Amino acid sequence: MMGKECVKSLFLLCAAMLLHSCFVDDDKDMTDDAVGNFDALWSIVDEHYCFFGYKEVDWDSVRTVFRPKVRNNMGSYAFFDLCGDMLDELQDGHVNLSSSFATSYYWAWFQDYPVNYDERVVHQNYLDFDFYQTDGFVYKKLRQNIGYIYYGSFSSGISDNSLDHILVRLASCDGLIIDVRGNGGGSLANVETFASRFMTERTLAGYICHKTGAGHDDFSEPYAYYYDPPAGHYIYTKPVAVLTNRYTFSAANNFVQVMKSLPQVTVIGDRTGGGSGLPFTYNLPNGWNIRLSSSPILDAEGNDTEFGIDPTPGFKIDMDTVAALQGHDTILDRAIEWLVTGK
Amino acid sequence: MRRYVTTLLLLAALLPTAVRADEPADAKPLCPLFTAVEFEVGGSELIDTYLAPWSYKGWSLAVGAEWMRAMPIEEYRWVWQQQLRVNFARTRLRISGSGLTDAGSLHYAFAMMRYSELPVKGLRLYYGADMTLTAGALYNYHGGNNPVSVKADLSWGLTAMAVYDFKLGHLPVTARYQLSLPVVGVFVQPEYAESYYEVSLGNYENFLHAGTWATRFDMTNRLTIDFRFASWALRVGYGNTIYTTYTAGNRYQWVSHHFVVGFAGDLLRWSAGNKDRRVCRALYTL
Structure with a gap:
């Protein structure tokens, strides 16, 4: 009798547990139309x-x-x-x-803004179609003894070894131009790798927060994040001009935000395109994907840069399209002028 | 066939050698190492609202191994058990069959159980506690900054199994049902829409969670029947696992139902004195 009770209890326990293991189907009423x-x-x-x-x-x-x-x-x-x-x-x-x-x-x-960049003008008239290329970087010493680096996408990998070569190669220049016009973004890890080469000490890079719930105002406390100069690698400390246009977006916008906070850096050109929200992607029931800004990244003052970052005061400049026809990039010219004269 | 089975069992036995006690060869009973190797195939359903708010359904596989041995406590009424299982699932959106999410996990459990004979001949009840360690990830092929949801947990819980030895004609058969139920522990889960990038920057706040039945519910059900031929057994059965977390605005659940097939047997240490020693088996009695 006792044994039967035990078996019965075990059977009931098994049944209860197996029932509990059923999948909880929240979307059973969803329709794929x-x-x-x-x-x-x-x-x-x-x-x-x-x-x-x-x-x-x-x-x-x-x-x-x-x-x-x-x-x-x-x-x-x-x-x-x-x-x-x-x-x-x-x-x-x-x-x-x-x-x-x-x-x-x-x-x-x-689309509603000037392009402010013409690769052909730069390559033909400033680089003489003679430059080095590695890891997505284009670089050369300009005639005025100014270093020039073009970086077109933060999706292009950056290695410390390549950066050491580039920066040491340009170390003897009087200053450096970093051109991120047309850079539509990429990896934030690459932003840190690149930007930290211009820091001599631990630097507040900005703040990041995230949604903590479905409400429109459900956000975590902004979390301060810092960049450290990489130990054992070359740090560039001379003046740096960062060139921007409206297509400087997302991770490139973040790069400009960090660089602008450094004392030796001047941002020259047009307002950046913004895109300061770290995007997440979700499936729809029909298999389409929706990508959307999910986590706001703020600058070191706690400001949102979703709508872009202005150049350093006094350095807002558009490319003169007539001068461009004559081979002049007036944004690049302004950067060279600043690095040569300090004004 | 028998040679292959023996080889498999020997290979599987290599892992827990550290747990073997250094017993004086002639004084104590012989405690064979019960070893099983299992292959599983079946279906899985999963949802992880960190990746997508919809459920996915598809096929899944698992490979596992199990070791048990009697322990010199209370006249060898205690056994230890180790289980190791690798799970993989490939799933698509339940509602439309599109999209793609893979899931994989490595599951390890160590249990200590005492057994009691029940009044029904051949029926024993094992009961005890276990520690489980699970690590894995879900990967949603939609890309973006949130394609992965990492899973890791360490927990302590209860486990029990009913074992029934009987004969089918002249063939000894062992039927077993085991339930494992983690009770407390810790697990990782980012907040509602917290990116792993933010976690990598050092924001671990609310990333590690206490695991209780309020925040997670995991369970493993295994019903197996071992048909014992001489020194080895053919195992067939059913395995069900469920992993669930409810926390930080996210819900995760992975439920799998598997058909199990495998080989099992007691591995004895061969020595001249074996035949004179008492044998304390961990599982089989007949």
């Missing part, structure tokens, strides 16, 4: 996008405008375009909707 995917997209942005307050975007109103336009029988392209139009309301170059046939972009952050 246009309405379902629109609602999913809107909700993901609503719960994870980090600049609603800063940009004063009323996301509920946006839904009110766009939701009635969604039809389950609309084509994929039409639905994609509608979602892209809705996302444009966020005015954010880090917000993209990706499908197997297209990726949506918000272009206005640089």
Whole structure:
């Protein structure tokens, strides 16, 4: 009798545990149609996008405008375009909707501004088509004994060894130009590797925070982060001019933000394109991906740079397009002038 | 076939050699090392809202090994057990079959259990405590700055198993059900939308969490039947694992259901005096 009771108890225990092991299916009511995917997209942005307050975007109103336009029988392209139009309301170059046939972009952050960079003008008239290239860097000593480094993407890997070679090669110059015009961003780790070569001591690089919940104002306390000069590697301490345009975006924007706080650095050119939110990516039920700004990165004063960073006061300058036809990059010319004359 | 099985069991036995006691060869009973190697295949469902707010479903595999040995406590009524398992799952969005998320984990458990004979002949109940260590990650192929969700936990809990030895004709058979239930521990999980980049900058606040049933619920159910042929056994069974965390605004759950097949057996140390020594087996009695 006792044995039967034991077996019965064991059986009940097993049954209870196996029932408890069932998968908790939160999305069982979700539908993979246009309405379902629109609602999913809107909700993901609503719960994870980090600049609603800063940009004063009323996301509920946006839904009110766009939701009635969604039809389950609309084509994929039409639905994609509608979602892209809705996302444009966020005015954010880090917000993209990706499908197997297209990726949506918000272009206005640089389309409405001068290009302010012409690679051909620089390569032909300043570098004489004769320069060194490594790790995504283009570098050369200019005629005025000024070092010039162009870095077009922070996605290009940076090695300490390459940086040592470049900076030692340019060490005898009177100053250095770092050109990040057209640099659309990449890895923040590369920002640290590059920017720390111009620091002689531990430097406050900025603050980072993240969403702690679905509410628009649910943020962690800003966390201060620092860059240290790399031990055993060459540190460049002479004056540095950083050249920017509106296409200087995301990680490149972050690089400019850090460099601008250094005393020997002057930022010359146009306001950067911003993009200070670290983006996260999420799937939609139909397999499309939504990338959005998720974690704001603030500068060393605690300011948001989502809408860009101004050049150093007195150094805001656009490229003269007529002079460019004659082979002059007036932003680069201004940087050379500052490094040669100090003014 | 038998040679291959023996080789497999010997290889599997290499891992826990550190746990073997240095017993005087002639004084104590012989405690063979029970060893099993298992292969599992089945299905998994998972969700990790840090990566995506939707559930994924797909196939999964596991390879595991188990070791048990009687311990010289209370007349060898105690056993230790070690389990090592590598799990892998490939899943797609449950709702549409698109998207792709892989999950992998390494699971290790060390348990000490006492057994009692129940009034039913051949039926024993083992009960004790275990320590488990799990490390793994989920990888969502959507790219971006948050493709990975790292999983690591250390926990202490309860484990129990019912073992029933019987004969099917002349064939000794051992049926076993084991439940492992972590109770307390620690695990890592970033906050709601905290990036690993921020963690790498040194912000570990709210990254390490106390694991209780309020924040996580893990469980392992294993129902196996060993058909014992001479010195080895063919094992078939069912394995179910569930990992769950609820914390920091995120929910993670990985549930797998696997068909288990494997080989098992007692490994004895061969020496001239073996035949005269009492044998204390960890699992098989018949």
